[in-house]
Amino acid sequence: MSTRVRIGVAGAGVFGGYHCSKVSEHPKAVLSGVFDIDGARASSLAEKNSSVSYLDYSAMLEATDAVIVAAAANAHFALASEALARGRHVFVEKPITLTTHEADALIALSNEQGVILQAGHQERYVAAAAGLLDRKTPPHKIDCIRHTMASGRCEDVSVVLDLMVHDLDLIRMLTQSEINTIEAHGGQHEAKAELQLTNGAVISLSASRRAPTPERRMTLVYDDGIVEFDFVNRKTTNTTETRLVSDFAEAEAPAAFRDPLAFGADAFINAILNSRAPIVTGADAREALAWAQRIEAAAAIGPAASTEAQERRRA
Numbered sequence: 001m002s003t004r005v006r007i008g009v010a011g012a013g014v015f016g017g018y019h020c021s022k023v024s025e026h027p028k029a030v031l032s033g034v035f036d037i038d039g040a041r042a043s044s045l046a047e048k049n050s051s052v053s054y055l056d057y058s059a060m061l062e063a064t065d066a067v068i069v070a071a072a073a074n075a076h077f078a079l080a081s082e083a084l085a086r087g088r089h090v091f092v093e094k095p096i097t098l099t100t101h102e103a104d105a106l107i108a109l110s111n112e113q114g115v116i117l118q119a120g121h122q123e124r125y126v127a128a129a130a131g132l133l134d135r136k137t138p139p140h141k142i143d144c145i146r147h148t149m150a151s152g153r154c155e156d157v158s159v160v161l162d163l164m165v166h167d168l169d170l171i172r173m174l175t176q177s178e179i180n181t182i183e184a185h186g187g188q189h190e191a192k193a194e195l196q197l198t199n200g201a202v203i204s205l206s207a208s209r210r211a212p213t214p215e216r217r218m219t220l221v222y223d224d225g226i227v228e229f230d231f232v233n234r235k236t237t238n239t240t241e242t243r244l245v246s247d248f249a250e251a252e253a254p255a256a257f258r259d260p261l262a263f264g265a266d267a268f269i270n271a272i273l274n275s276r277a278p279i280v281t282g283a284d285a286r287e288a289l290a291w292a293q294r295i296e297a298a299a300a301i302g303p304a305a306s307t308e309a310q311e312r313r314r315a
Helices: 014-025 039-048 057-062 073-085 100-113 123-130 159-175 260-274 282-299 302-314
Strands: 005-010 029-035 066-069 089-093 117-120 141-147 179-186 190-197 202-208 215-222 225-230 235-238
Touching: 005 014, 005 057, 005 073, 005 260, 014 029, 014 039, 014 066, 014 260, 029 039, 029 057, 057 073, 066 073, 066 260, 073 089, 073 100, 089 100, 089 260, 100 117, 100 282, 117 260, 117 282, 123 159, 123 225, 123 260, 141 159, 159 190, 159 202, 159 215, 159 282, 179 282, 190 282
Parallel strands: 005 029, 005 066, 066 089, 089 117, 141 202
Antiparallel strands: 141 215, 179 190, 190 202, 215 225, 225 235
16 A cells, blocks of 8 residues: 555435545555445535545545445445445444344444444544543543534434434443433434443433524533533533643644544554554444434334334234
């Protein structure tokens, strides 16, 4: 491989456009192609980023060292598995796949081929940069609100897999615990869940993509105080004894605060060039997906509910 990683982007939608711009701007990478089943959309995005478009995914893989999968979630497995099987490094947006069985298959492929499999859980970068993951004791209560207005994007999956999965990944990292009990209700576009973890922590989650105004907050209650992340206004409030980075927008703020997507792209590129583990592994994303599927099943929404019902009937 040359010193510049050739990266193709699969999916020419909104997030595909974001990823194309980050790759194009990176000094150690080159955008080698844009694939989409909509040829006009792929061509437009490729032209905007001085690259080439492909209607044939296999042909794009021939011209790449790595692929960013930013297509609809129901295409993640097919696109990622083909790339991994051909020895290409893969960055896949969340949710990594639609089922843990598919996620396990991607992890196995990446291990067999000796290539990177990174997932796009970018809120993790923000929490790490703030210093929150360095705390020795976990929070005993976490409240999460992740509301957006209707956009029509990502509606091939439920709001749990689309939005709530971000918070689930963070909760797993912050608590290092597992789910004990779940109460959940909702539908395809709005859902709420109450979790009790095996370490006793109580978790409240609310996700909506039909909200009148955007709101994304995470409030963590510790024995020595409270930390609140306001992801919309990019601020952190902290009353604990732990010193945290508090202003996302300051010029000297960590790169993960200023541009999480660019930070993730940089981490992926450097993991490839330096043969090191990615900052969010396929296994990390698989566990966040497993939690999301359990919430879907408890709320009787999405394919996870159907799968659980089938298993009950077989039993």
